[in-house]
Amino acid sequence: MAIYREKDIFERRNAANEAKKxxxxxxxxxxxxxxxxxxxxxxxxxAILAARAEREAEKAKLKQEKLAREAAERAAREAEAERARLVAEAKAAEEAKLRESEENERIARLLADEAERKAKRDARYAARKSRTGRTPPGFTAR
Known part of the structure; x- marks a missing residue:
């Protein structure tokens, strides 16, 4: 087995001088x-640098074209969504009008029915009063 021996200063100096040479x-x-x-x-x-610059310019141009295409597609989608929203709003407003008119008709029918019932009731009451021939206290015949 070899014994490890440290280099002395002279050997290190010679090695450094030879590396410098x-x-x-x-x-x-x-x-x-x-x-x-x-x-x-x-x-x-x-030539390599020029080719790299050319590739980067082409890459940048393609990226710009892609961004422009995506922006145009996004604008078209947004316009379509806005148009659909407006159509849906118009349809909802029309349906609300229709529901309101149906509700008004129903209320009018109810009021007409109530007025008809009141008129029948008043007629029955007047007929009953005219049959008896007397007027209750506090009631003045017309």
Whole structure:
């Protein structure tokens, strides 16, 4: 079994120096900005960005069209609902008028029946009084 050994300060310093040298070497070997490979990569990135912007614009346009279509459909549904509500209100008002006229006719019939019964009753009373030939106290014959 291996025994774990800590690195001493010199080993850590050497490792750090070598990492710095490797970074510096990578930076120095990097191609220049006017290198054809770099320019090709930049052109490719620009094309990707342009295609992405175009897709986003198309997506936004489709979304706007969808929102406009939904708004038009909602407005049509609301107009239809309003028309149906107005028709229902008119129908309800007509039915209320009909019920009111029927109620008025029923009340008129009841009043007419009551007046007819009162007239018959008064006629019977007058006939009875005329048969006896006498007037009760407090009652004056007409």
């Amino acid at each position: 490797a970074l510096l070497e990578r930076f120095k070997t990097r191609p220049a900005a006017d290198d054809p490979a770099v320019l090709a990569r930049q052109a490719e990135r620009q």
